[in-house]
Amino acid sequence: MDPRLAQIYDGERRMGDRNTVLRGIKPTDFSHIRKLASQFMARKPTGGSGDNRSSTNISNNPSLALNQKPARRPDPIILLSPSASSLLRMSNAKAFLEGGRYTPPDHSTPPTMLAVSRIIKDMDPNRPIRFILVEGPENFKPEYWNRVVAVFTTGQAWQFKSYKWTNPVELFKHVQGVYLGWRGEQPPESVRAFGHKVLACSVEKWRDPGQPGAEQSRWRDREVVESIWKAVEANMRARGWRKDAAPTSI
Incomplete structure (x- = not known):
């Protein structure tokens, strides 16, 4: 070489x-x-x-998580009135809304949150929808307001001071309102001023179960409960609640 x-x-x-x-x-x-x-x-x-x-x-691709599960529809929320004069409180709401029978609220320490179930055939005929009941939005995150489907009120404006919409007329443009009173008594003028989106309904006055005919007077309770749920469900459908989806804004 x-x-x-x-x-x-x-x-x-x-x-x-x-x-x-x-x-x-x-x-x-x-x-x-x-x-x-x-x-x-x-x-x-x-x-x-x-x-x-x-x-x-x-x-x-590390950005794609393994075994991703589809997002679960959040539970709708119902706000009760915290007023001591309200006929429906945390202590008796479940028996009324789920069981269809009114009993007066007691003075024991109530839970801060309750869950009631309801079959809504238009959304899911095979599985009940769980509704969360609370008396105030103090622990709300901003997105929780999109889940509120009903607000029970006694007509007292102070109830709405911590709400997203502090003006009740504006509030009930977005959320179904419910006033529960005694049969034979007119709703307060303030409730009537809130507008037609507040359903005014009434139950028979409470009588001691030991009195004759007391239990027979409660047969209309379920009819009242069904009218409340009918209004709530109609509002949910209008706002975009579906079997597997919730509205992103109300």
């Missing part, structure tokens, strides 16, 4: 094969990677090459 050419060859960088380039001179055992990857590979759906390509793209 020409001495000059041999000198040039000696100055070249020598290229190795795949073992020396990727693993060095000593072969490396990557079998432990199989154990780490097995939990991900087991979740990969079986199918054609299209399914394999889709799974590969997901596993290679």
Whole structure:
């Protein structure tokens, strides 16, 4: 060989094969990677090459979480009046709205939150919808207001001071209002001034169960409850509540 050419060859960088380039001179055992990857590979759906390509793209993209579950529809919220004069409080709301029977509120320490269930056939005929009952929005996050479907009121304006809409007329443009009073008594003038979106309904005055005919006077309670739910459900449908979705704004 020409001495000059041999000198040039000696100055070249020598290229190795795949073992020396990727693993060095000593072969490396990557079998432990199989154990780490097995939990991900087991979740990969079986199918054609299209399914394999889709799974590969997901596993290679850290921004796509594995086993993502569809978002659950949030529970609608009903606000009760915190007024001591309200006929419906946390202590008797469940028996009335879910059981269809009115009993007067007691003076025990009430829970801060209740849940009642109701089948709404237009939305989900097979599974009851859970409604959350609270007396005030003090612990509300801003987005919770999109879940409010009804507000019970006695007509006292101070109830709305901490609401998103402090003006009751504006409030009841967005939310169904309910006033519950005694049968034979007119709703307060303030309630009538709130507008037609406040449903005024009444129950028979409470009588001691030991009195003759007391229980027979309660047969209309369920009729009143059904009229309340009918108004609430109509408002929900108008606002965009569906089987698997809730409105993003009311």
